Amino acid sequence: MSGRGRAWGWAAALRGGSTTPWQAWAEDGVGEPFAERLPGAQQLALLRRLNVHAAAAGRTVPAATAARILAAGVSGRGRSDLPIAGVDDERFGPRPVDPDTLPDDELLRVASALIADDVAATAGEPAPERSLIERARAVRRPWVRSFVIVGMQWRADAVRAELVAHGHRPGGRRPTAYLLADDLGTVLAQAWTARSFDQGGVTWRHFLRSFAGAGHLPPRADLARMARSAAHKYGAGNVRVVLDPALLADELGVRAIAGPPHLGAHAVDLVRRVGEPLGLLVANDARPGLLLDTLGVRLAGQGGPAPTVTPRWAGWLSSEAERTRHEIAAAGYPVLGDLDQLLPRPLGTDGVLPVDAEVLSLALGLLLTPVTAPVQEEG
Amino acid sequence: MSRRVLLHVGTPKTGTSYLQDVLFQNRPRLLKQGVSYPADRFDAHFLAALDLMRLRWGGLEGEAVGSWDRLAAQVREHDGTSIISHEILATASRTQVARALASLGHRPGGDTSDGGTEVHLIVSVRDLVRQIPAEWQENVKHRAGFGFGRFLELIQDPDRGHRVGAWFWGVQEIPDILARWGADLPPERVHLVTVPPAGGPPDLLWRRFSEAFDLDRLDLELTTERANPSLGVPESALLRRINRVAARDLPPQHYRPLVRELLAHQTLSKRTKSARLGLPPDQFPWVHALTDSWITELTERGYDVVGDLEDLRGAPAPTRKWVDPDAPPERQVAAAAVDAIRALLLENAKTETENERLRAKLDEARRDLVRARTPRLLRSMEWTVERLEASPPGRKALGAYRAARGRNSRPA
Numbered sequence: 001m002s003g004r005g006r007a008w009g010w011a012a013a014l015r016g017g018s019t020t021p022w023q024a025w026a027e028d029g030v031g032e033p034f035a036e037r038l039p040g041a042q043q044l045a046l047l048r049r050l051n052v053h054a055a056a057a058g059r060t061v062p063a064a065t066a067a068r069i070l071a072a073g074v075s076g077r078g079r080s081d082l083p084i085a086g087v088d089d090e091r092f093g094p095r096p097v098d099p100d101t102l103p104d105d106e107l108l109r110v111a112s113a114l115i116a117d118d119v120a121a122t123a124g125e126p127a128p129e130r131s132l133i134e135r136a137r138a139v140r141r142p143w144v145r146s147f148v149i150v151g152m153q154w155r156a157d158a159v160r161a162e163l164v165a166h167g168h169r170p171g172g173r174r175p176t177a178y179l180l181a182d183d184l185g186t187v188l189a190q191a192w193t194a195r196s197f198d199q200g201g202v203t204w205r206h207f208l209r210s211f212a213g214a215g216h217l218p219p220r221a222d223l224a225r226m227a228r229s230a231a232h233k234y235g236a237g238n239v240r241v242v243l244d245p246a247l248l249a250d251e252l253g254v255r256a257i258a259g260p261p262h263l264g265a266h267a268v269d270l271v272r273r274v275g276e277p278l279g280l281l282v283a284n285d286a287r288p289g290l291l292l293d294t295l296g297v298r299l300a301g302q303g304g305p306a307p308t309v310t311p312r313w314a315g316w317l318s319s320e321a322e323r324t325r326h327e328i329a330a331a332g333y334p335v336l337g338d339l340d341q342l343l344p345r346p347l348g349t350d351g352v353l354p355v356d357a358e359v360l361s362l363a364l365g366l367l368l369t370p371v372t373a374p375v376q377e378e379g
Numbered sequence: 380m381s382r383r384v385l386l387h388v389g390t391p392k393t394g395t396s397y398l399q400d401v402l403f404q405n406r407p408r409l410l411k412q413g414v415s416y417p418a419d420r421f422d423a424h425f426l427a428a429l430d431l432m433r434l435r436w437g438g439l440e441g442e443a444v445g446s447w448d449r450l451a452a453q454v455r456e457h458d459g460t461s462i463i464s465h466e467i468l469a470t471a472s473r474t475q476v477a478r479a480l481a482s483l484g485h486r487p488g489g490d491t492s493d494g495g496t497e498v499h500l501i502v503s504v505r506d507l508v509r510q511i512p513a514e515w516q517e518n519v520k521h522r523a524g525f526g527f528g529r530f531l532e533l534i535q536d537p538d539r540g541h542r543v544g545a546w547f548w549g550v551q552e553i554p555d556i557l558a559r560w561g562a563d564l565p566p567e568r569v570h571l572v573t574v575p576p577a578g579g580p581p582d583l584l585w586r587r588f589s590e591a592f593d594l595d596r597l598d599l600e601l602t603t604e605r606a607n608p609s610l611g612v613p614e615s616a617l618l619r620r621i622n623r624v625a626a627r628d629l630p631p632q633h634y635r636p637l638v639r640e641l642l643a644h645q646t647l648s649k650r651t652k653s654a655r656l657g658l659p660p661d662q663f664p665w666v667h668a669l670t671d672s673w674i675t676e677l678t679e680r681g682y683d684v685v686g687d688l689e690d691l692r693g694a695p696a697p698t699r700k701w702v703d704p705d706a707p708p709e710r711q712v713a714a715a716a717v718d719a720i721r722a723l724l725l726e727n728a729k730t731e732t733e734n735e736r737l738r739a740k741l742d743e744a745r746r747d748l749v750r751a752r753t754p755r756l757l758r759s760m761e762w763t764v765e766r767l768e769a770s771p772p773g774r775k776a777l778g779a780y781r782a783a784r785g786r787n788s789r790p791a
Contacts, residue, residue: 037473073474075433077542080472080549091676093555094539094548113433200435210627280433284441 003087005030007038014047015066019055021048021100022084039070040081045099046107053364065367068114075113075277079106104356111363112273118370119274119294120281139167146172147252150230151180151242153220154190154197158260159245166254177230177239178248179333181223184321185344189306190260191220193268197288197296200275204265204307204354212313217320223342224327231331241328243337251336261296267303269354270362271295294371303362309344310351317344383460383497384483385592388560389469391550392513393503393574394584398592399424399464405599412597415461417453424450424465431479432471437631451482455496462592469502469556470549476559489564498568500560501591504553505574506693507666512656514547515704516615520643522634524623526705527615531662553691554676566681573686576694591685608644611653612702613711617719618643619704620712637726646722653711654702663696 009031010022022044047061047069054061074081085096130138148170149156149163159180160170181187192207195218202210211218219225223241230239242248245257263271271291278287309317325342328335389395402409402416409416418424426443427450429436436443454461463483471479486495515523515530525533525543533544548555553571561569572591575583589595610618621642626634658666674688702708750758767773 036477040472040474071474073433073472076435077546079539079545080470081474091554091672092552092558094545095537199438214628276435277433279435280430280440280444283444 146175196272247336261300264303265307387464508693573690608648614647
């Protein structure tokens with residue numbers, strides 16, 4: 001029996017929703033080719049995993065989605081489409097593999113490229129029209145004091161947008177600069193989150209290692225430097241460090257400030273992975289907004305807890321936090337909250353890191369219900 | 380519809396930079412003779428390759444968005460021969476190859492009867508004995524911090540699980556590259572250009588390229604050069620050490636001009652007396668065995684060979700002592716480091732001079748801005764005071780005015 005015919009039979013069954021692994025596929029389960037080339041092991045394995053995911057949610061994978069996966073490429077550097085073990089005796093090229101033994105990371109390379117296609121497809125979609133109440137809320141209040149929001153980028157962008165929606169536009173003459181701050185572990189996690197949306201790129205582990213190993217903070221997490229920069233621009237007397245958002249809300253006369261959506265470590269890792277192939281589909285400056293409007297919304301509240309610094313870097317974290325606290329205290333900026341909140345919270349024994357299996361699970365959800373489709377309740 | 384496309388997909392380190400530079404510099408001449416090399420910048424085909432293969436490349440990919448489709452459209456619009464050349468295309472997957480060929484107007488099986496494009500695949504190839512050290516050096520010139528020994532381990536991992544091994548074989552495993560790119564092309568439209576062994580006539584490789592690309596009948600200017608110079612053992616070792624301590628602090632936009640261009644290409648590559656990188660003697664047996672299997676396979680496939688497949692065997696293991704880049708002669712590394720420091724100091728001085736010039740220009744612009752923003756009345760008053768202070772009667776008159784005004788308004 002031809003191994004290739006058996007592989008085509010398996011691929012056809014996967015298109016129909018089968019969840020049978022390759023090794024368990026019947027010897028006589030042969031099929032006819034339905035495409036020019038037999039899909040690679042990564043694509044077939046991803047489709048099987050999606051079938052399993054859909055079955056667990058009581059759903060089926062749409063035929064168009066299955067076809068997309070089987071025709072997809074593998075994004076980024078690394079192994080190209082892999083041949084399947086037991087199909088052909090290829091003398092050259094990468095060694096054939098059992099698709100079901102491929103690491104989740106390999107499947108994520110295919111999934112990320114497909115999700116990036118979906119995200120790119122939303123470019124140019126008109127923004128949802130605001131309701132009359134929303135428009136009324138956003139009307140500028142001339143009596144609101146002049147202010148700007150600086151500090152932790154991920155939080156500052158969200159707070160700024162929230163305030164604008166309530167008629168509090170940043171800017172004006174001699175504004176007060178509110179520097180949003182938090183404990184350094186949170187600041188670092190949000191710096192990585194902001195970077196993942198902006199440019200994709202490095203893993204949380206690599207992000208930490210590259211800065212902790214070099215002995216300095218990433219620019220997006222260096223609060224003391226941000227405070228100096230704000231003091232230079234707006235005057236030292238006009239900089240306030242915000243460690244309690246409720247006090248900022250009081251100062252600005254709004255009921256509350258919700259801040260950015262929570263994206264767990266696995267969710268941010270997926271955004272990072274999607275950002276890479278997306279960088280070749282849309283202009284750089286369009287990428288963060290697109291990711292925020294699609295994955296930022298869909299993954300809000302998902303992906304587990306936020307990433308934390310691993311105990312290996314506890315010493316570095318602690319000394320950088322002390323330095324930040326000392327520099328901000330020495331500069332004498334007024335503080336909304338307690339300056340000791342800059343110091344790191346106790347670290348767990350292992351730290352929270354993105355896990356490929358969890359990231360893949362989120363990716364499967366996005367393949368089953370793409371960002372281009374209206375959100376439906378699963379199950 | 381373009382009738383013919385010469386698609387050169389690699390491999391790296393086979394004189395591709397020179398070929399691409401000649402083609403780029405000669406675009407108008409080529410076009411007059413019916414050959415299009417569609418590129419508005421020298422790296423246009425590189426960007427198109429990044430786009431086709433969705434490869435991230437130190438931020439450059441941002442400039443690549445949509446560039447393959449634009450390139451393919453230019454090719455389709457040209458009625459005649461078009462040339463596309465970039466060596467990283469060698470690593471394209473079968474899916475990407477199918478997309479590329481279809482976008483160029485290729486029909487299944489290379490059918491041209493119905494207006495399909497006649498695609499000729501050209502792959503320039505060099506022996507692994509030279510390619511392996513050259514690829515490691517290329518990694519080092521792209522921020523890598525791992526040693527040559529580690530590189531050899533990675534490329535011998537049969538699973539190719541590490542990106543370094545996957546990339547190496549993606550761009551160097553000739554039978555696989557040709558199987559991916561040439562699967563839907565008649566073998567007579569697949570051309571292998573072999574790089575001659577070292578020490579042969581210097582223009583032999585160009586003559587082979589000319590033959591493969593049908594350029595020898597054309598009038599071209601060959602004086603230009605965009606060489607990709609190689610480094611010796613101590614220089615490569617130095618660069619690797621620099622990468623280990625500094626690469627993470629240097630973003631790509633600074634690494635490229637400072638480390639790769641200034642240090643590697645403009646400074647360290649000038650040190651030609653140091654030991655050259657080479658394959659360790661104990662690696663020759665597997666490399667030669669693999670090469671033998673490649674030559675047998677390529678002969679069977681019946682491709683058009685420009686040169687000689689025997690060129691792929693490479694040199695035998697040298698009898699002279701092999702110099703290990705992971706344990707280089709430290710005095711030579713130190714000497715290379717001094718050259719590097721000198722280059723960086725000179726570059727820094729140049730930058731400082733430029734900074735001073737720009738600072739002066741900025742100050743001047745600021746003054747002009749202040750002047751432009753100063754009200755006309757104030758400016759005429761300043762002009763009057765300046766004129767009065769320039770002559771004794773003027774100064775007297777000014778003194779009288781100040782005394783009458785009752786306070787000293789002279790500048791401090």
